[in-house]
Amino acid sequence: DTGVSQDPRHKITKRGQNVTFRCDPISEHNRLYWYRQTLGQGPEFLTYFQNEAQLEKSRLLSDRFSAERPKGSFSTLEIQRTEQGDSAMYLCASSSNPTNNEQFFGPGTRLTVL
Amino acid sequence: EDQVTQSPEALRLQEGESSSLNCSYTVSGLRGLFWYRQDPGKGPEFLFTLYSAGEEKEKERLKATLTKKESFLHITAPKPEDSATYLCAVHPGDYKLSFGAGTTVTVRA
Numbered sequence: 001d002t003g004v005s006q007d008p009r010h011k012i013t014k015r016g017q018n019v020t021f022r023c024d025p026i027s028e029h030n031r032l033y034w035y036r037q038t039l040g041q042g043p044e045f046l047t048y049f050q051n052e053a054q055l056e057k058s059r060l061l062s063d064r065f066s067a068e069r070p071k072g073s074f075s076t077l078e079i080q081r082t083e084q085g086d087s088a089m090y091l092c093a094s095s096s097n098p099t100n101n102e103q104f105f106g107p108g109t110r111l112t113v114l
Numbered sequence: 115e116d117q118v119t120q121s122p123e124a125l126r127l128q129e130g131e132s133s134s135l136n137c138s139y140t141v142s143g144l145r146g147l148f149w150y151r152q153d154p155g156k157g158p159e160f161l162f163t164l165y166s167a168g169e170e171k172e173k174e175r176l177k178a179t180l181t182k183k184e185s186f187l188h189i190t191a192p193k194p195e196d197s198a199t200y201l202c203a204v205h206p207g208d209y210k211l212s213f214g215a216g217t218t219v220t221v222r223a
Binding site: 056 | 118145146148150155156157163165201203205208209210211213215
């Protein structure tokens with residue numbers, strides 16, 4: 001399978017704990033995006049990487065959130081001191097075409113904060 | 115600010131009963147409008163990109179059309195396997211997509 005992969009698929013944690021998610025984009029896609037989706041809503045943009053550079057962060061991304069893409073390949077999203085409001089599906093997408101920006105999504109990581 | 119509104123929120127169809135989903139948008143400088151399909155617990159699956167008013171694209175029982183203010187996703191003679199949430203998103207020319215809340219389609223056999 002050469003699509004976008006995410007790990008883990010599900011994560012249950014207690015409030016206050018730190019969690020880290022991983023995303024492996026489609027090979028040779030230089031653009032990588034993180035979105036968050038809550039029940040009944042569409043995905044909301046969190047952050048964007050072009051190669052290893054993080055070029056934009058949404059105001060949704062509080063100081064407890066940090067994302068990296070150290071070698072321009074896979075990316076990690078860390079949430080520190082999780083809160084119940086962080087419970088959501090975290091989606092990763094990648095693209096290669098800057099003109100049409102067609103983004104291909106992974107299966108997501110479902111986070112539940114107890 | 116970009117706005118994408120999808121209607122209806124939910125649509126229940128009988129197998130074979132054709133219908134349309136609406137996506138209305140407000141965006142400066144539209145570079146593309148996207149349709150995705152999302153099954154429960156999974157990530158969105160890319161369906162179509164439309165670039166300019168008057169453009170149409172088809173895939174199996176789905177046809178997407180675009181005007182200057184809205185897009186329609188027509189489902190012709192749907193089958194139960196077409197049951198999913200259909201998401202519309204706009205690309206205003208920067209890097210991110212702005213999504214609507216989706217229309218959940220249920221097709222009964």
